[in-house]
Amino acid sequence: MTATHHNTPDLFALTDIHGPVLRPGDDGYADEVTGFNLAALHTPDLVVGATGTDDIVTAMRWASATATPVTVQATGHGANFPIAGGLLINTTRMTDVRVDAEHRTATAAAGAKWSHVLAAAAPHGLSALTGTSTDAGVVGYTLGGGLPVLGRTYGFATDLVRSFQVVTPDGTLRDVDAAHEPELFWALRGGKGNVGVVTRLTFDLLPLSHLLGGGIYCRGEHAQTLLTAWADWTRDVPDEMCSAFNLLRFPPIPQIPEPLRGGFWARVAIAWTGDPDEGERLLAPIRQAAPVAVDMVEDMPCTAMDRIHLEPQDPLPARESCALLRELTPDAVRALLDQAGPDVPDYPLLVVGLRHMGGALSRPARIEDAICARDAAYLLESVGVLAAPPAAEAIERATAALHTAMAPYGTGRTMVNIHGTPGDEQDRARAWTPEVYAHLQHAKSTYDPANLLRYGHTVPPA
Incomplete structure (x- = not known):
């Protein structure tokens, strides 16, 4: 053009x-x-x-x-x-994805989505560490660490990155990997977009074509029973079982499929990468915990992973937030339900959820990176839709109250991709430990001393 x-x-x-x-x-x-x-x-x-x-x-x-x-x-x-x-x-015009089936890698351009990667990898019996929506961009997701649907089995998206091509703020095009400019390679894996503009990245693919995945839905009145059972169940499941618990208040709009439309639901979403029969056996305690209204768990190709979490497909104004939790005790379960459970009338948040961490997500990175979530047992996340000013105010109040109630069970940190609206420097710094934050400031001083990349969730130069 x-x-x-x-x-x-x-x-x-x-x-x-x-x-x-x-x-x-x-x-x-x-x-x-x-x-x-x-x-x-x-x-x-x-x-x-x-x-x-x-x-x-x-x-x-x-x-x-x-x-x-x-x-x-x-x-x-x-x-x-x-x-x-x-x-x-x-970068939306830069969507090229190249798959090297022999070496099981993909190279994605700056604007590629995970749906593009999955489509290119599937003919070779391969998949990738996508998040809960394959409509999201590969680069931004990976720069923030990338919390995948299959994270407990395979780790963070950054764990599979081999190299970046990046333009630093001085206009220099650099090819970066663990051996070439290791400081920049470190900062790009979990430090978000603070040190350069990535034009492409190369990462490992997974030898996986199918999985057992989907959601088990109970009516919201059974939230306490289902959440208590899920919390107990997650303490012993193998690493191949990846799951989340969600409280979902779906609006009565055509984009929501029947029979979920307009209802309040408690859901356990799962992705199991092992033997399907074993996965079904492991799910028995969840299915027996409370009356199941809708069961969408099925064997599916990896290209269909969007069916697991059913995230919105159309643009919308949203307010999201997250917090990393070190434990999910009975007191923590009660605290969450006191804020967002079935006894709270007209609750304004569309989604309040818990992602099971641990497994491969807790293992040290093979090559040191800037991710600071490996000590978390769960991730708390919430989403509200900002339909009108009164709704926005209610969402802000509910989000603040939820995080205050869950703070005693948290690590004190967030994940940068799901942190939500970045506040002052102290608020933004919560995505990292003090040591990693100081390291990022040093890298920022090296590669962007003028702080040209200063918007959004930024780290200032030291």
């Missing part, structure tokens, strides 16, 4: 960009800056629709020369903070 040429002198260098270069008021500007999370309405001074690595290099060199702050967006699932001013680089 030909760049839009403006007569502004300091935009002259951007005429070499092959994709659109747009400012507020230009045709296509709104589409270019809008991502999946409609709560983050971006208003950059300039947006570049990158078509390839050269466009990103040119944009970053211009930003460096003009001291213009930069942010990057692919799908916008993780956009929890509206961007005002500066330069936004949109």
Whole structure:
């Protein structure tokens, strides 16, 4: 696509960009800056629709020369903070995925989604460490560590990364792996987008084509019974069993399938990578804990993993948050249900959930990284849909109350991808230990001393 040429002198260098270069008021500007999370309405001074690595290099060199702050967006699932001013680089046109079946690796471009990776890997009997929605972008998800559906079995997405191609804020294109620029390689695996703009990454694929997965739904009135049973069950299940417990208050809208539409549900979602018959046997205590209203557990191809968590497929304005928990005691179960259980009328959060951690997620990284969630036993997460101002205020109050109630059982930290709207520096720092945060600040000082990548969940230079 030909760049839009403006007569502004300091935009002259951007005429070499092959994709659109747009400012507020230009045709296509709104589409270019809008991502999946409609709560983050971006208003950059300039947006570049990158078509390839050269466009990103040119944009970053211009930003460096003009001291213009930069942010990057692919799908916008993780956009929890509206961007005002500066330069936004949109990578949605860069969706190429190449699979090396012999070495069981994939190389994904900056704007590729996990659905693109799964589709490319499936013909070779391979899969990947996608999250709960395959509509999410590979790069942003992985830079934040990447908490996969199959995490207990295989670890974090960063554990499988072999290399990055990245443009640092000075406009230099670098190929980075454990042997070449190890400090940058470390910071890119769990440090989010604080040290550069990734143009592609190469990672290992899984020798997996099918799994047992889906959701077991009970009506919300049985939430305490099901959650208590799930908490007990998770203490002994093997690493091949990955699961989550959710309280779901579905709106009565066509996007929600019947019979779930408009109901309040307690759900256990599972993904089992072992023998299907063994998986079914292991699920017996969950199915026997409370009356099962809907059972969607089935043998499925890995390309169908979206059926496990049934996340929204259409853009919406959302407020998400998370906290890492060190334990899930009976007191913790009661505290969660006191906040979000069936006895709370008109509760405003769409989802309150717990992800079972441990297993491969608790093992030390083969190559040191910036992830600080390996000591967590569970992850607490919540999502509210910001439909109108009164709803937004109720969601904020409910989110704060939930985290206050669960704080005694937490590690004090979050995961950067699901942290939610980033607050001040002290709040943002909760995604890492103090030692790792200081290390990230040092890396930031090395690669982005001018703090050009300053939007969203950022770490300032030391």
